[in-house]
Amino acid sequence: MSDFLKPRAVIFDLDGTLLDTFPAIVAAWNAAMEPLFGRSFDPQEVVSHFGPPDEGMLYAAFPPALSPQEQGEAIERYYGAYKRAHENIEPFVGIETLLDYLKGKAIPLGVMTGKGRRSCDETLKFFGWTERFGCIVTGDEVAEPKPNPDGVLRVARELGIAPQECVFVGDSPADIGAAENAEMFSVVAGWHDYYFDELKKLNPDLWPQSPLELQEWLEGRLA
DSSP states (O other), X not given: OTTOOOOSEEEEOSBTTTBOOHHHHHHHHHHHHHHHHSSOOOHHHHHTXXXXXXXXXXXXXXXXXXXXXXXXXXHHHHHHHXXXXXXXXXXXXXXXXXXXXXXXXXXXXXXXXXXXXXXXXXXXXXTTOTTTOSEEEOGGGSSSOTTSTHHHHHHHHHHTOXXXXXXXXXXXXXXXXXXXXXXXXXXXXXXXXXXXXXXXXSOOSBOOSSHHHHHHHHHXXXX
């Protein structure tokens, strides 16, 4: 998309892009799973389950003999621990300033996250971001996870902007794949480098190292 000139909407992933939520998700996973398996899971193990929304990840990993009641109890442990962990979650440095800048420029904003609606709303409410975004689509509202483009295309459609005029910012290979499959301008959230080695194999349109660097690029396009 080398001919991309002026973005008319910016869509963000949530976990690892706007917020450093990975430690909170790991803590929530262990709250749910440690009583079932008798051990804790390291971050790499937990991240390997990413893709489906929260409950989908849990159901796929539950022991086969677990009763519906035990499943429900584990799910509630997950959500309870995730909610408590918000005291230790912060937006990445520069994100609030970036969002304020885009708001000042009247650029429509959206979120397409793989997490489920319940945990997404919990997070957005905690940070006062409920009204920040014109459209929010979660992983349990689409048939297939990223890199399937349906979620980001739905956000663009609801914002009323053609996909080719949208920027999609995300930290994972699935995010970049979704952007490319939707014909959007793909931006790696280079400030979160968990997937660095995998992303090096791809060809994103832009790889800023900080939200400030992304903002400077946008300022050049939106001047």
